[in-house]
Amino acid sequence: MRRKEKFIEALLALCAGISVFTTVGILYVLVSESYGFFATVPLSEFLTDDQWTPLFADQHFGIMPLVAGTLLTTVIAIALALPVGLTIAIYLNEYAHPKLRKSVKPALEVLAAIPTVVYGYFALTVVTPFLQQIFPELAGFSALSAGLVMGVMIIPIISSLSEDALFAVPKSLREASYGMGATPFQTSFKVLVPAASSGIIVSVILAISRAVGETMIVAIAAGQQPNLTANPFVPIETITTYIVQVSTGDVERGSLEYKTIFAAGITLFIFTFILNNISFWIKKKFLQKYE
Amino acid sequence: DKKGGPPSISIDGSSTVFPVSEAVAEEFMAVNPNVRVTVGESGTGGGFSKFSNGKIDINDASRPIKSKEDSACKANNIAYESFMVAYDGMAIVVHPSNTWCNDITVEELKRLWEPSARDSIMTWNQIRSDWPVEQIRLFGPGTQSGTFDYFTEAIVGTAKECRTDYTASEDDNVLVQGVAADKNAFGYFGLAYYNNNKDKIKAVAVINPKSATPVLPSIETVKNKSYSPLSRPLFIYVTDLALERQEVRDFIQFYIDNCAKLSESVGYVSLSVEELSIEEAKLAKFLEAHPVKTAQ
């Protein structure tokens, strides 16, 4: 019996360890391939050059335009998805009839399952022309419409997982607040959201991850033009789009041009690492306060 | 590496060549139903990487093999032969409401696309003075594609020499959308995409450097070489290893015999009769040099 328990614990730990092997594998692939890249291109150029043109004759290897594009689309997507997703979660949890909740939640989850090609063309052929009527200076390809559509795609990640977290808040807290004469709005924001903050933060992290990793929407609607800018109206390119284009493209394997994707990949890895540590820190602060 | 099962042929590589190989595979299997032909599109580079490891029999290539890829083949003792199978024309296009831009010279194209044009050639009138003083917006294929390499080589003079401030996409349909939605657009992409979207975009005639006459892109003008210099050849590469198998020999023969007809059915331009006979001869020699392995 005891041995069986030990065995099971070891087995579970082993499963959890698979994620470590995955990380090691990813780091191995990224580092071993980008090693050659950084032997040719100095890190200082990589970080400070304001152009990213590895595939042009006049090569520049400044990663910042891609980082800027990634940040820009992600921020736009989250700026749409977080308020909308969280509002939906709260609405379904506190206001809507349970029957509505039961059917709306899975319906919205379908949004996460629609192939991203569809979103991409939707952004290009519907959203962009529409936005151009509001902002005439908007280019035909832009971070704005790609980011917004991406935001729609990740709404269900935030709404569903946050709703689960809100649902799990003990009923007694809810009753305490209502009993004091609080409105559902106040109950939600002063009691439920703080109490469910751990789960809500997790949902946002997953949503950001998905936004950062999304390629097709950006590839179709944002223009694939590395641009060191914070202007959402102009075309940009993101790190992941670049990686996908090159890794399934005509570039010869083993060349410096090909190795750029690993340099870009490792940048993204560090980027998400920093992001995660920040959110970890936030989460810890919140949890100290509420547990 | 494939033991047992039905005889099979694996093709991978460029997504540009894919429709041709797919068409050939389909027709080939119609007459040889027991053979399985698969076609992937992991890109010319990805394909060559598998090709040089002997993982695939045929690589679709939208550009000639590079020296690194060649030495990888050598390192693995793989000999190969390349065959031209079709031409892909490149159409220069503008928005249908564009009334001024009807033809363009190679020099003008160069002035517009060369690296020094970045941040300086920004309006139409800078190309031709009687064109309007309006911003020009550029669209073109992704930088890692064979089309981009070929266009820059043919127009600017060196492959990949190009201004960087234009909107790129790997997907020509996206470029069609981009040009169709912007009245100041100027772009180039595969001829087939123009042919299928004539209602949305307008082609610009390219002035043939030799004859000095404007020529609009079409299958005919590409085929008779009057539309110049904007058409590029598409290739397939075959390993010697694969020729040990009878089904591959049959397949390549079938490919060269039928590529003229089939490439046009998918929107490309076929080789001329002379070019075809050169490829046929090359194939005969290649087959002879690598006889089929007699089964033990």
Place this chain on the structure above:
Amino acid sequence: MSYKLEAENINVHYGSNHVIKNVSMKLQPNTVTAFIGPSGCGKSTFLRCLNRMNDYIDLFHLDGKIKVDGKNIYDKKVRVEELRKQIGMVFQKPNPFPKSIYENVVYGLRIQGINKKSILDETVERSLQQAALWEEVKDDLKKSALQLSGGQQQRLCIARTLATNPTVLLMDEPASALDPISTSKVEELIHDLKKDLTIIIVTHNMQQAARVSDTTAFFYLGDLVEMDATKVMFTNPRETQTQNYITGRFG
């Protein structure tokens, strides 16, 4: 005579389950009423009807009229948030918010938009004193409420409710999770609060009902079997059911 609270022919259904059957009662101001009865007889349900805490429950359906100070609280025009401020509630399990003691007490004010420090400070002191908790926590108002003992938490919940100056206080087994010392503190508190408030307490503890209440109401299977002055109920009940229940000779 003017009653603080009047219920007229209340019937409650959960779906097809008839849980309160034609109950009527009238309560005078500044009295303590105890609701007693076996588990599942509808005490909590009836109590929660009085400040409309059941509104959000699925399938809940109420017929009849409940008047507080003569006004029907189920009237369309009544604002349920206002009502709940006026009719405070304390639950069986202490349920402080995972916030500081101070923030727990001022919650009711903050949601009314009152954020002036002097008012809040004053209210905290007054309510905690009313709830007999001030001495124990006054030096540590920033401490998390979850670090208090069960008895302290329950008194904090009472203080929190008192902060908004309710005129009625509903308590659903407020002492069942508490030890005798905390229990007696809560009971004393009820006694003290009576001069300002009308109180209803649900309890399973007969001694408690006898100790704290002026009137006792005995529920059984959704019926209000008997309601009378506590003294009468515990010494000379009209119904044998009541008699049996109070003496524990039931079931």
Place this chain on the structure above:
Amino acid sequence: MSYKLEAENINVHYGSNHVIKNVSMKLQPNTVTAFIGPSGCGKSTFLRCLNRMNDYIDLFHLDGKIKVDGKNIYDKKVRVEELRKQIGMVFQKPNPFPKSIYENVVYGLRIQGINKKSILDETVERSLQQAALWEEVKDDLKKSALQLSGGQQQRLCIARTLATNPTVLLMDEPASALDPISTSKVEELIHDLKKDLTIIIVTHNMQQAARVSDTTAFFYLGDLVEMDATKVMFTNPRETQTQNYITGRFG
């Protein structure tokens, strides 16, 4: 004389918090012992040491020896799962599994790998009968346990514990969430079970302690202040602290 249960110089820390201070006690078989004391004095903690339910708690640390039938249960060789089968536990809040009544009762057997229908059926009937629940539920064993009333749920939890034939039964305020009828049923049950088992019950209810127990132990701030025959404790306690607590003149 042979004791069923002996605790020798038990000290418990949660981190740096010393919550049980050098407590020793000896219990005879087939007796009922009540633990009383104010909230937070360590009753539950001590009770949970007796079947090692604290093992999984962070920062929990125990010194001293606890012997059941003469064997130290904190010995390395002891299998804690075995131990808990022998020393059953009932909690303050009824906590049935979200399964049928039947499956709740046979859970303890199933986890031992006993799945034979005849044995299970027999055990269900015996345990439910022992827990005085059989008559109420025998026609409806497939019903979800969550549909039972609170009192029924608690008796189900007792039945579930009895199914594995424990020799010691630990009860942590088993009746605090119950109405008087259910409470008296549980008390009767304790009385009946005494002939087979050694029982320890934590309670805040002095009357209850007086009614059901043979011995009473009074804890205060982690100390075992006094332990004696219940009759003596309630009539003539040695310590004034005990006296004060029992009569409610505390704090």
Place this chain on the structure above:
Amino acid sequence: MSEVNWNRIKDRSFKYFGIGCTVFGLSVLVVFLLSIIIQGVARIDWDFITSMPSRFAEKAGILPALIGTLWILVLTAAISIPIGVASGVYLEEYGKKNRFAKFLEINIANLAGVPSIIYGLLGLEIFGRIMAMGGSILAGSCTLALLILPVVIVSTREAIKAVPDTLRQASYGLGASKWQTLSRQVIPASAGGIVTGIILAISRAIGETAPLIVVGALVFVPFVPSGPMDQFTVLPIQIFNWVSRPEKEFGVNAAAAIIILLLVTFVMNGIALYLRNRWQKKIKW
């Protein structure tokens, strides 16, 4: 009094804002579904589902891609669910305090942010080359399983966190071992939440193209894969190929294939939802 008014106004406005957001999400969904259905539904017939790919849009079918997607779906779920749930359980129930678990926690959050294409490169290296699976269904499934693992793990943890402690104590008190408690009580009780995570994760996996192409998925596969070691293609790759063709008729095919892909997702979600509702109904605290 005016303050209360203001509160009510805020509350009301938020309610309408909530309705607005929900309607917004749903209407985007409806717009998508309608536009796809209008474009593609007429193209769907039995031949479309049972035919091999072809260069003629009207002859082309999706059989190999559909079967490939089903294979990938089943294998990915079969690999990622046990490993993901096990990891989540380990982190939440066993490894709470040890350093290894802390490290794992950050590590998993990081993995969730790694773009899918990098998983493709990893899968090509590890499953394709080192483990010699080549471009098989198994290699693709393993790659996607790694890709969605973080989501499964994280949602498992959140779901387990929500299970009340009284349930664990009841089980321990009856002499159940840790694993028995977990497998018989805690995991079933948290199944609803775990399923939500799995739905989201698998929905994502079956829409992926790039990592599969890198691992070696094909496009033109004129046969039905019959085992996990077979070569394959999947619906999204077929869709993407069709979308990027010049001929418009392929756009219609793409829309039709998207409908089929969504149907596959619906069926899968339907099953998962059925389970979620069943489990959530059973456990109301």
